[in-house]
Amino acid sequence: MQVSNTEINGFLIDQFNQHDLEVGATQGICPLCSHSRKPEHKKAKCSSYDWERGLGTCHNCDKTYQMHSYQRKGASEKVYTRPDDPTIKPLNQKVLDWFKGREIYEGTLNAMKVEHGPEFMPQTGKRESVIKFNYYMGDQLINVKYRDGRKNFKLFKGAEKVFYNINSIVGYKECVIVEGEMDALSLYEVGIRNVVSVPNGATLNSNNLDYLDNCIDYFEDKEKIILAVDTDEAGLALQRELVRRLGAEVCYLVTFDDCKDANEYLVKYGDTALIQKMLKAKPVPLENVTTFNDIEEDVSDFVKNGFKPGFQIGLENFDSIFSTYTGQFISVTGIPSCGKSDFVDQMVVGYNKNYQWKTAFASPENQPTYLHAHKLMRKLWQDMPSKDDIGSDKWKRIGAKVNDNFFFIDMERYSLEAVLRKGAELVKRKGIKCLVIDPYNKVRDANAGTADVNVYTLEYLTKIEVFAKKYDVLVVVVAHPTKMYKDKNGNMEEPNMYNIKGGGEWYDASYHGLLVHRNYEAKTVKVKVLKVKFQNLGENGAEAHFNWEPKSGTFIPRIMPKMDPGEKLPWE
Numbered sequence: 001m002q003v004s005n006t007e008i009n010g011f012l013i014d015q016f017n018q019h020d021l022e023v024g025a026t027q028g029i030c031p032l033c034s035h036s037r038k039p040e041h042k043k044a045k046c047s048s049y050d051w052e053r054g055l056g057t058c059h060n061c062d063k064t065y066q067m068h069s070y071q072r073k074g075a076s077e078k079v080y081t082r083p084d085d086p087t088i089k090p091l092n093q094k095v096l097d098w099f100k101g102r103e104i105y106e107g108t109l110n111a112m113k114v115e116h117g118p119e120f121m122p123q124t125g126k127r128e129s130v131i132k133f134n135y136y137m138g139d140q141l142i143n144v145k146y147r148d149g150r151k152n153f154k155l156f157k158g159a160e161k162v163f164y165n166i167n168s169i170v171g172y173k174e175c176v177i178v179e180g181e182m183d184a185l186s187l188y189e190v191g192i193r194n195v196v197s198v199p200n201g202a203t204l205n206s207n208n209l210d211y212l213d214n215c216i217d218y219f220e221d222k223e224k225i226i227l228a229v230d231t232d233e234a235g236l237a238l239q240r241e242l243v244r245r246l247g248a249e250v251c252y253l254v255t256f257d258d259c260k261d262a263n264e265y266l267v268k269y270g271d272t273a274l275i276q277k278m279l280k281a282k283p284v285p286l287e288n289v290t291t292f293n294d295i296e297e298d299v300s301d302f303v304k305n306g307f308k309p310g311f312q313i314g315l316e317n318f319d320s321i322f323s324t325y326t327g328q329f330i331s332v333t334g335i336p337s338c339g340k341s342d343f344v345d346q347m348v349v350g351y352n353k354n355y356q357w358k359t360a361f362a363s364p365e366n367q368p369t370y371l372h373a374h375k376l377m378r379k380l381w382q383d384m385p386s387k388d389d390i391g392s393d394k395w396k397r398i399g400a401k402v403n404d405n406f407f408f409i410d411m412e413r414y415s416l417e418a419v420l421r422k423g424a425e426l427v428k429r430k431g432i433k434c435l436v437i438d439p440y441n442k443v444r445d446a447n448a449g450t451a452d453v454n455v456y457t458l459e460y461l462t463k464i465e466v467f468a469k470k471y472d473v474l475v476v477v478v479a480h481p482t483k484m485y486k487d488k489n490g491n492m493e494e495p496n497m498y499n500i501k502g503g504g505e506w507y508d509a510s511y512h513g514l515l516v517h518r519n520y521e522a523k524t525v526k527v528k529v530l531k532v533k534f535q536n537l538g539e540n541g542a543e544a545h546f547n548w549e550p551k552s553g554t555f556i557p558r559i560m561p562k563m564d565p566g567e568k569l570p571w572e
Contacts, residue, residue, distance in 0.1 A: 013054075013068045015069040018067065018069050019056075019067065021056070021067065026048065027048055027049065029044070029045065030046050031047075032063050032065055033058060046058055046061075047060075049067065054066060054068050055170070055171045063111055064168070064193060066167060069138045069139065080142075080160040081157065081159055082160075083144045083156045084141075085140075086115060086141075088110075088113050088115060089115070091106070091116050095116045095131070099185075103186070103267050103271075105189065111188065112133075112134075112188060115132035116131055116132065117132060118130070121146065121152050122154065123148075123152040123154075124152065128148040128149070130146045131147045132146055133145040135162055136166075137167065138167065142159060143160060161210050162211050162214050162215050163177075163198065163211055163212075163215050164199060165188075166196055169195075169196060172222075173223040173224065174224040175219070175224075175225055176192060176195040176225075177195075177225060177229070178261070179197065179235055180201065181197050183197060183228070183262035183263050187274070189271065190266065190275050198229075201234070209242075209245065209431055212245060213430055213431065216428060224250055225242075225250050226251075226253075226254055226278060226281045227242055227253055229242075231255055231260060231261075240472075245427060245431060247428075248284040253282050253284060254277060254278060307536040309323065310325055310536070310537040310538075311324055311351060311354070311474070313347045313349075314353055315346075315546075315557055317544040317546075317558070318544040318557070320544075321538055321543070322514070322537070322538040322539075323537045324537060326433060326473060327472050327474075328533070329464050329474070329475035329510065330474070330475070330512045330513070330514060331477050331506055332476060332478045332514045333478075333515055334518075335480075335481065335484055335492055338516050338525075339548065341366055341438055342375070342548075342553060343516045343555060344436055344476050344478060345553070346554065346555050348406070351434060356405075357432075357474075358404075358407070358426075358434070359407070359434040360406075360409055360426045360434070360436070361407070361409060361436045361438065362414060362423075363438040364414050364439075364443065365438065365442060372408065373406070373408070375553055377402055378552050378554075379552060379554055380398050380402065381398050383552050384551040384552065415446065416437075416445040416463060416464075419437065420467045423473070424467070424471060427473065433474060434473060434475075435475045435476070436475075436477075436478070438476075438477075438478035439478045441501070447460075457501070457505040458505045461477075461505065462509070464477065477510075483499055494517050497510065497513045497530050507530075507531060510533075512531055512538070514528070515530050518548070523547065523548060524546065524548070524558065525545070525546045525548050525555060526543050526546070527546070544557070545557070546558055
């Protein structure tokens with residue numbers, strides 16, 4: 001048998017054969033229990049070795065272990081604190097009885113290294129008797145989840161967020177994701193060992209799955225991922241985000257009928273029923289095929305509540321005339337140096353503030369990259385940082401905000417195909433919800449040489465639309481007009497979407513169109529809605545007016561006086 005000491009299943013090996021086992025042997029001692037057995041059994045071949053998967057299984061202690069340690073491709077660059085690795089002590093009878101009431105028994109608790117002890121809980125303001133769920137990666141303790149009797153929770157302060165029981169899925173082509181440690185224990189109890197849990201449940205208002213960012217490499221080889229999360233609204237939101245990040249083609253869904261989660265189902269219906277429920281996981285509905293059952297929830301919601309409100313950037317005068325959904329794209333035009341890129345930056349900063357959206361930029365003209373990062377920093381800072389601010393707490397806080405939420409695609413030669421591939425990778429690894437292409441003519445498509453500009457434009461925008469829909473991302477495309485005209489007074493006329501090369505296709509294909517137009521003399525900017533596809537999201541032809549603050553680069557809404565319908569603004 002040839003044994004690789006470099007890579008297994010796409011994981012780079014850090015320490016090969018970390019337990020000093022007999023290389024190539026299929027059976028041998030167990031590094032976890034052999035040393036503690038009776039002398040006559042210490043050398044017993046109680047363990048099976050799978051060198052291809054890098055996994056060992058002991059038939060005495062019934063534990064599975066990693067034969068190697070691995071390098072983490074998706075590890076965060078942040079510096080985290082780590083809890084001290086405890087000496088696991090036997091659980092007392094009271095704790096065992098509590099878990100028994102949840103159909104979870106001592107063998108599972110020992111295998112999963114569950115602890116019990118005192119811990120200060122901020123919810124009560126005092127030390128409480130708590131359950132401790134230990135989060136390991138390889139042999140390293142990364143985090144601890146604490147749970148008291150009142151169902152208060154906390155994670156170890158300053159520790160990295162990762163999936164619970166992440167070691168269990170290494171080497172497997174399938175895995176299960178649940179929403180709580182008790183659910184992971186429940187599945188382990190019925191024999192499903194390759195199960196992980198999210199560390200901090202699900203919320204309705206955040207899709208920031210930083211634990212997935214930190215563990216994404218563990219899922220890259222998976223051919224089937226069963227999502228068995230809670231069936232409440234927050235759980236379904238988590239499910240949708242996991243499908244978006246991991247890919248619908250590998251995701252399967254489980255619902256627990258009249259039960260909230262896997263543990264409740266185990267208690268109510270037993271282990272056989274839970275196993276059968278997991279075996280009947282259904283694939284995510286087929287792409288390009290929709291049935292009423294697939295959308296019944298959406299139809300019911302529309303009947304009850306009407307159109308869902310669009311996403312807004314947090315500037316009142318602009319929000320009153322324009323909003324958007326994800327899975328769409330916005331075309332932004334305007335004459336050179338009118339503030340298009342600056343206003344797009346304002347938009348994505350607003351989306352981040354309101355919805356925690358992360359954004360990727362493919363901006364060949366917004367170079368060098370450090371100046372673009374500085375522009376975003378100014379908007380978040382609400383001022384121009386000085387050299388005295390470097391290294392301050394505010395500098396570190398704003399810098400971390402930019403680092404964690406805005407990503408710059410840097411390429412020697414930009415192409416639409418490469419940008420969209422990188423965008424898909426950033427959806428998976430960082431969870432971006434917005435992609436900016438600025439400007440489109442510097443991010444060329446493979447068909448750029450086609451003689452028919454309309455065909456080229458339609459193909460280009462279709463690829464963007466497909467990407468936006470597939471990954472539920474908002475795409476913002478900045479496009480310069482090809483021709484500019486001056487009025488009889490010598491002032492530059494406002495362009496529209498038809499002034500972009502291939503203009504008819506831009507107007508027809510775009511979900512939304514915006515014009516950004518700056519009046520340098522008055523130091524004002526107006527943003528005009530050129531097109532809004534759905535009437536509930538905005539008002540065609542409506543305008544929002546701003547003062548532009550140069551130090552921070554922010555757009556400050558102007559309260560415009562009421563005008564007669566035929567009256568023009570001074571610069572028009």
